[in-house]
Amino acid sequence: MTTVQTAVDMSTALGGVSIPSPVLTASGCSAFGRELEPFVDLTAIGAVVTKSVQLRPRSGRPTPRMAETPSGMLNSIGLQGPGIEGLLAGELPWLAERGARAFVSIAGVRVEDFAELATRLRGVPGVAGLEVNISCPNVESRGEVFACDPVAASDVVSAVRAAADPAQPVYAKLSPDVTDIVSVARAVVDAGADGLSMINTLLGLVIDPDTMKPLLGGITGGLSGPAIRPVALRCVWQVHAALPEVPILGMGGIRSGLDALQFVLAGASAVSVGTAVFNDPSALGRIHAELAAALEQRGFPSLREAVGYAHR
Template identity: 60%
Template sequence: MSTRMQTALGSLELPNPVMTASGCGGTGRELAQFFDLAKLGAFVTMSVMPQPRAGRPTPRMAETPSGLLTAMGLPGPGIESFLERDLPWLQEQDARIIVSVAGNSVEEFAELAGRLRDVSGIAAIEVNVACPNIEDRGRMFAWHPTAAAAVVRAVKTNARVPVLAKLAPDVTDIVTIALACVDAGADGLTLINTMEGLAIDAQTLRPALTGVSGGLSGPAIRPIALRCVYQVHAALPGTPIIGVGGIATGLDALEFVLAGASAVAVGTTLFHDPSAGPRILRELEDALAARRMRLADAVGLAHKPAGYVPPQVRPEPKVDEPGELKERLP
């Protein structure tokens, strides 16, 4: 992989910008059957909570046009099992690990950050602020800047690695939420989480999901995710952004980079193409090479005035694979 694909999320330096989206790569074991996890910029875990959770009863997934509707309820083994079983396995794969954390109160987020504080091998913590706050009648932390900032501050106080805040798009002004999180200490932002949606089963004449509504992901939300990345980058050009939402090709990833993302996370497409991560990375590298651009020069390029010409680099010399060289030897 070319050094031209290197990127940084604050103090966290990555060899390339492609990672998994939280909850879509399982524990990592599922994807490891198809490719080396170390080839990605980072692996983002499922959202870890203090206690084990079974999640919501089925049905909790439904396909929609150009998207997937889910209401999983954040199932998972809890922090104890994660530290004993899942994290050591990921460390053995030499993957750069971003741990997603979720909680029902500010105290739970702080507790999780404290448990991870002295654990080696963690590259960053992603704070899933799109969680219901049981102390505020179940309203999501992400709906209010003060609540979102309180969660980020609690994690940041107890963390020794970069903290990324993952924001939900179902708010009146996502820029205001982003500003509050950065002011509270977030080193970067992940945009976006799923959007709330609903599907009706025409056979049962009832909502398709047990939880009634669920989170919409996939290509259907890509234009919304791009809009959020573009708006937040315009307001906070110095803040690293991970773009998420319906990325299925390298050109999709390039759109997010041009809008202002320093990295991208692949989610829903992994369910039908488990090898999508490395493929999208190759396609993105090819797209940038065709434009003679480094990744860093492409970040936020869509914000530049008309007529702006980005710095171009010389094409890298082709390196023959061992087999190709052997075939050409006399």
Template identity: 60%
Template sequence: MEPQDVDLSAPLGHLTLPNPIGTASGCAGYGRELARFVPLAELGTVTTKTIMPYPRAGEATPRMAETPSGMLNSIGLQGSGIDRFLRLELPWLAERGARVLVSIAGQRLEEFIEVAARLHGQPGVVGIELNISGPNLADRGLVFARNPATSYDVVRAVRKVTDPELPVYAKLSPDVTSITEIAAACVHAGADGLSMINTAVGMAIDLDTLRPALAAGAGGLSGPALRPIALRCVWEVHAAMLAGRIPQVPILGMGGISTGRDALEFTLAGASGVAVGTALFHDPAAPRRILAELRAELAARGFAKYTDAVGFAHRPHLS
């Protein structure tokens, strides 16, 4: 089979995308810099950096640090808020044909609701990604995504104020005892899909200053070092879906994807689409390259359609 013969169309909630490659939230801003290297309309989706109801300065610097095979960050959801996003960023993305998955967050349930409601009917928006890995100020600062009940509450509340045809994805944290329990809560609350995974909490010490490398102390670990953890999470949740413990919904896999082989691993584990994140910082054209590599990897293994490979590693081995 020739690579050009492979059908790369992929699901996103009720939609079908031309291909499964997207960007991970926070790694491509609002797409302006990335558009210099990759036409945004060529990507399956462009996920924005996380939007909140109000402008936010983020954490103090230094807030990024390299680690072996990875990167730590504590950006702190820096952003200009929903008003500027709707006025300047979203129209710019829509003009370029980008299929926009808007990442949103809040420190209270009401803030998620406010941002989600304002995205109703906006051009170019093909879905909402709920970044529930931030602190819930109404619950002593505990992270929404570490509690099935609060995860359920966020998804349920957002689902009530959004168009039923607009996919809502919940972005899960790996820093939990049972990611399948959190995933089940989100899907039962109405999530159309799951984004897996957010960064894992890590830390580094600067041996020149003898202090933490990040001003905040700990930060989120991303890059290739995260990939085995992310892959395991996707595998476990897809397995739970196959076993009937969780209703089946698409999984958007992410975490250290740098090559088409990485993307194929996530697909075989159960991801219906993949997002490229940290790789963009050293190779902004990575999505286009990874898409071509994925097509070639699928063809080499006889897959006529991308969707035929989704979850294939779970199938019984035939000797």
């Protein structure tokens, strides 16, 4: 990671856990951090946000799984992963040995799955916190997404907060595919969330004009990249305005320090970088350096002073 010669204090926090940089990976885009090690000092970034892990290994959705779109991409991976046993046996020890902080994304199909995952991660070395991916199909509600229902979302977060290590902050990852994201945010905070991750991908579709069928094997996919940044910023703005004391991890199409600055000014105290690493695996270090320079140019002595500044 590039060393930044700046007087700006770039430290921030995830809940009560202090981190040296406000720039984190985004879940699903850098797996468990191994691919980034040649390009980024994993101990210098805020944290490695892992791929969403479930109780059991998952093979994912049928191929094709990715499609390029204007200023973005669709993915339909289907939460492919090693399951909690694989995570505990291989990925988390690898990160801990290097001194990297892991922010573990957990996913499930029912409330009990999330609670069991939180229990299994209690006291695990290097786990700085949990990101609760409530944008998963809820089989008990006929395919609805937890994050689209304030009651279902709060049920998951309440169960996770009760089961999780008290020292591990719990962030709820919110979906933009709702009418009123503030009501969902308020519900999960009331249920015990220490912070909010915003936003998950938007649901999208691409049709192949040659086959005249949906291009993705799973039909729909999650839209990410610069195309969704204005939506993500709007969500962060609205939630920070309604809940100014709640920490926000902002994400959605961040490619530069100035992009990250917009999220900070809107109310995010840290940001996750996802799609950008596909064509620039060193993006996290570069964005940290660019954000530090942008803050210094605007006279901010610290990152914390800039959080929510656009609302003042």
